[in-house]
Amino acid sequence: MAQTEQDPIIRLKNVDKFFGDFQALKKVNLEVFKGQKVVVCGPSGSGKSTMIRCINRLESHDGGRILVNGIELNDSLRNIDAVRSEVGMVFQQFNLFPHLTAVGNLMLAPRLVRKKSKAEAREIAMRYLERVHIPEQADKYPVQLSGGQQQRVAIARALCMNPEIMLFDEPTSALDPEMIHEVLDVMVELANEGMTMICVTHEMGFARSVADLTVFMDAGEIVEAKPPQEFFENPEHERTRLFLSQILSH
Amino acid sequence: MIVVGWLDEFMWGSLVVLQIFFLALIMAVTWGLLGAAAKLSSNRAAKLTATVFTTIFRGTPELLVLLIIYFGSAITLTSIAQFFDPEVKFVDIPPLWAGSFAVSLIIGAYATETFRGAFQGVDPGTVEAARSLGISSTKTFFYVRLPQMWRLALPGFGNHMLSLVKDTALVSVIGLEEILFTADIATSVTIQPFTMYMVAALIYLGFTTVIMYGVRLMEKRANRHLEGGR
């Protein structure tokens, strides 16, 4: 459970984000503590992805403050790469490097950023491929893998940097139904090991069993943020109720 | 066979063609990458410069480009030299260099478009993934964007290499002793123009065949990660 005595490892304070005239995030506030698992849900275009992309500074925010691991993200930040190497990210479309094998995908960052030797990097890579249960696919190229296998490689690729925090941006949305569980299993295992996680997902079963905090976003705002038990059984806002009724009736 | 007596001359001519080819190839790749970078940048001056570059060198006859570069540089150099020493009659850039440079500008203009298209074809998600792992933008360029771009650019670039080797024939016009020039000389001695020009043609055919197969091999290598895809 959350270690509330400590400072939060991620802190968003009144964060605004604009795309042209469109306001994607409106005064978003969120605190995530070490070891906490946060599930973010909401209709498409509600700003969920934008929020976690801001935490990794794949997007820069226009107002408010974002602190990650005690470091403030802003334009004067000289070494964003150092922050990023502590924050793993998993994308909806996997984004594996097509020209590298599975193990090559895993080895790239340890070699370039952590300056590991080839042998060391391969050892690390194999360890994480085993953790996601596909060491036998190490020498295949991404197109030769199924969607579920590709996403597990992508998770392992992020884990190779030994991050403090993992961000998941709709990791199962691009998968065929029969492959979703193999990715979720890996994520549950990761959660049980105590990883700090923020997951944008509509897998409500995952939210119920793993999350410490469930966040509902709509139109760029955080409408409601509660432990899952309360969130599902006693949603406070009309918008949350409507969304839940739509997503749970399927 | 009368050709046999000219074989060593043709061989030297072939070596000159190879020299121009590799010199121009290195320069053309450089112009192509710079041009593509300029076209994709947000800097309007850089964009405009690259557009002017590609418009001129893709829209002007190759022979004309060659003559402007060779005689233009010669007249400039001569007038500079005459400024110091009025006795000087003619100074030029060695035809090998002038020729390679001219050909490289033409091929570089075509390569600019090919590279630009290929860079645009790289999935931006993979670049984001690299950035999210903390890989610096320079390293992302060399380890993630460039290898993917190269695969997409290869078919087009292979054609540019074929054009390049064929364009070396033009350099005979400014008096460089390459294959076609050798054929001219051989013709004037033997009075067998068909034989000699055919020999030149067949040597070029050999070069283009080798390049074609080379490119095919490279494509195979670059595409190995697509084999057995689902």
Next chain:
Amino acid sequence: MSFDIALIIESVPKMLVGVGITLQLLFLSTLFGTLLAIVTLLMRIGPFRWLRWPAIAYIYFFRGTPMLVQIFVIYYGLAQFEFVRDSFLWPALRVPFWCAIIAFSLNVGAYTAEILRGAVQGVEKGLLEAGSALGLTARQRFIHITTPIAVRLSLPAYGNEIISLMKSTALASTITIFDTMGVARTIMAQTFKPYEVFISAAIIYLVIVWFIQMGIALAERRFGRYMKR
């Protein structure tokens, strides 16, 4: 060294006479070359093996050798043979202009045949299956389905080929033809002012290229009406 603007103004009208020759070379070679390409294409993709190989050899030779060498083989080379000199073709083969036309046409024919082949292969198979399902014969499918779609598909590459030919016509100046480039080289030899003369010529060529591009864009719109939403 100074830049002689008067010379540019003086040279351009002289070069315009050459432009006439350039356009003749361009037009006639495009015409003959395209006809040749269609014949070659039919040989290349047709059912007869003994017709396929000559087409492949022809395409391979003309795409694999420099245009300048081809021009020299035809203009200087053919005269080596007595039977050529005695033949009824000799009056044409003696004239640089016609030799250039022959060389350019053969070149365009080889490249365009490959462009057309790519386009024919690019026609979606499902459309031909739909044609067969409706009871169209192979010939009907080729004429009514493959051809119109392939023409549209080949246009961008065909346009580039015409522009490429336009630039290659400058090579005619090497066999004493006074096209735009030939006139420019003559003026250059008299004045030795390469920048002024050649840049004027370059501008003329760029304008012609621009016109060709407009024409191609027009044709693409005309033949691509069905692609518009």
